[in-house]
Amino acid sequence: MTDTTAAPTVTLRKALLYKMRTLCQPLFLLCFILALANQLLELAGVYIWPLHTHLDDLLVLPLTLTIALAAERLYFDTPYFTLPLGYTLLALLLFCVVFEGVLPLLHTMYTADYWDILAYAAGALFFHTSINKPLEQKQA
Numbered sequence: 001m002t003d004t005t006a007a008p009t010v011t012l013r014k015a016l017l018y019k020m021r022t023l024c025q026p027l028f029l030l031c032f033i034l035a036l037a038n039q040l041l042e043l044a045g046v047y048i049w050p051l052h053t054h055l056d057d058l059l060v061l062p063l064t065l066t067i068a069l070a071a072e073r074l075y076f077d078t079p080y081f082t083l084p085l086g087y088t089l090l091a092l093l094l095f096c097v098v099f100e101g102v103l104p105l106l107h108t109m110y111t112a113d114y115w116d117i118l119a120y121a122a123g124a125l126f127f128h129t130s131i132n133k134p135l136e137q138k139q140a
Contacts, residue, residue: 021079022070027131028062035059057119062127065091069132079135085128092124 022028038055041048065088073081096117103110 019074019077020070021135022066022073025066025131028066031059031062031066035063053113054115054119057116058123058126061088061091061095061120061123062131065124065127066131073135082132082134083128088124088128088132092120095120 035056038051038059042052065083068087068091069081069083072083073079099110100112100114100117104112
């Protein structure tokens with residue numbers, strides 16, 4: 001008697017991994033590793049300027065938007081989906097307003113910094129021009 005439950009599990013796992021290829025893109029993984037390394041350095045008490053002050057701001061939009069892109073591709077079940085420029089610009093605007101406008105007004109722990117806004121913008125530009133590409137070419 002053979003176990004027939006193992007085959008569907010393997011097939012499901014392969015299908016899920018195939019659908020989550022967005023999160024395996026080298027540029028996303030590089031951003032993730034850099035952000036993780038920066039956080040580990042800060043936890044160890046090592047603060048390197050300008051990494052300590054601006055690297056997280058540079059990487060947050062590529063990380064956040066890539067996760068959103070992966071979710072959209074999973075929802076629409078297509079590797080061709082890309083986030084419209086408007087989504088990237090809206091995310092940029094929201095991060096700037098919330099983290100550089102609202103939070104500094106509500107809590108003294110946060111400070112508004114124009115360099116952070118430039119880092120958010122550079123991260124958004126990096127995401128939109130480098131990561132936000134179809135995983136496959138459409139068949140003619």
